Amino acid sequence: MTTTTPTNTPTATAKISVRDVRKTFELKGEEFVAIERVNLDIADNEFVTVVGPSGCGKSTLMNILAGLETPTAGHALVDGTDVSGPGPERGVIFQQYALFPWLTVRKNVEFGLKVAGLSRAERRERADYFIRMVGLEQFADALPKMLSGGMKQRCAIARAYAVNPSILLMDEPFGALDALTRVKLQEQLLDTWSREKRTVMFITHDVDEAVFLANRVVVMAARPGRIYDVIDVNLPYPRTEDVRLSPEFGELRNRVWHSVYHQQPGVAAGTASN
Numbered sequence: 609m610t611t612t613t614p615t616n617t618p619t620a621t622a623k624i625s626v627r628d629v630r631k632t633f634e635l636k637g638e639e640f641v642a643i644e645r646v647n648l649d650i651a652d653n654e655f656v657t658v659v660g661p662s663g664c665g666k667s668t669l670m671n672i673l674a675g676l677e678t679p680t681a682g683h684a685l686v687d688g689t690d691v692s693g694p695g696p697e698r699g700v701i702f703q704q705y706a707l708f709p710w711l712t713v714r715k716n717v718e719f720g721l722k723v724a725g726l727s728r729a730e731r732r733e734r735a736d737y738f739i740r741m742v743g744l745e746q747f748a749d750a751l752p753k754m755l756s757g758g759m760k761q762r763c764a765i766a767r768a769y770a771v772n773p774s775i776l777l778m779d780e781p782f783g784a785l786d787a788l789t790r791v792k793l794q795e796q797l798l799d800t801w802s803r804e805k806r807t808v809m810f811i812t813h814d815v816d817e818a819v820f821l822a823n824r825v826v827v828m829a830a831r832p833g834r835i836y837d838v839i840d841v842n843l844p845y846p847r848t849e850d851v852r853l854s855p856e857f858g859e860l861r862n863r864v865w866h867s868v869y870h871q872q873p874g875v876a877a878g879t880a881s882n
């Protein structure tokens with residue numbers, strides 16, 4: 609548990625800034641606090657993972673940044689401007705496969721490009737680039753029903769990338785996959801990210817996944833949903849199997865695990881310094 613949060617201090621250069629965000633829902637006539645006092649800055653091209661117990665408000669935080677929910681109080685800023693709805697600079701990937709079942713992989717990836725007004729040739733070139741990047745070139749003409757769960761998520765990642773967002777918001781995108789597929793997709797996502805850097809906020813409830821992917825792990829706590837801890841991951845990229853099996857990875861994993869599973873009631877990151 610940190611007593612100060614130097615890595616969580618607002619800076620002028622932040623790509624994403626969350627300032628004193630609170631979100632309440634009405635539940636049976638009573639106000640229910642989903643998240644409160646959430647402060648977080650994410651730098652350009654930083655890969656931040658958010659981990660925490662079910663119901664701690666991870667999706668609520670992401671939906672606010674995606675522009676799908678509005679904060680009850682506080683501000684969610686992208687490039688210094690308040691988020692006022694969804695936008696093309698923010699690509700969103702959910703756990704459920706949000707592919708159009710009647711469109712092929714290529715047409716799914718091209719979809720947002722058509723909306724953006726690209727010519728047929730440009731769409732094709734751009735879609736094929738990202739389809740190759742996620743290794744689905746053999747399946748470009750296949751319908752989603754012919755793909756495994758992991759392939760569907762790779763298609764969703766290619767589709768999100770194709771419209772060239774500067775931010776990727778991912779809500780447990782590998783949550784429904786088996787452990788082996790998950791590990792492969794983690795490596796592939798990092799490979800894609802290292803070639804095409806973006807600012808990423810990736811939500812997971814898997815501690816290993818949180819540490820393996822991130823520059824920084826944000827641990828949330830429930831009742832009320834809040835940021836509990838922020839942990840820097842100073843492990844080198846590319847994150848190979850050697851990194852995953854290293855003692856340094858083990859130490860960070862234990863630290864995050866402890867922070868997720870032995871949470872002290874009422875504690876929030878930065879409370880001791882505020």
Ligand SMILES: Nc1ncnc2c1ncn2[C@@H]1O[C@H](COP(=O)(O)OP(=O)(O)O)[C@@H](O)[C@H]1O
Binds near residue numbers: 635
């Ligand atoms: N639209 C909503 N109406 C009422 N309560 C909600 C709504 N969305 C989320 N909540 C509640 O807010 C809390 C946080 O939910 P969520 O952000 O989905 O958590 P997580 O993604 O960490 O599991 C939960 O207790 C959930 O039941």
Ligand SMILES: [Mg+2]
Binds near residue numbers: 666667668779
């Ligand atoms: Mg969720």
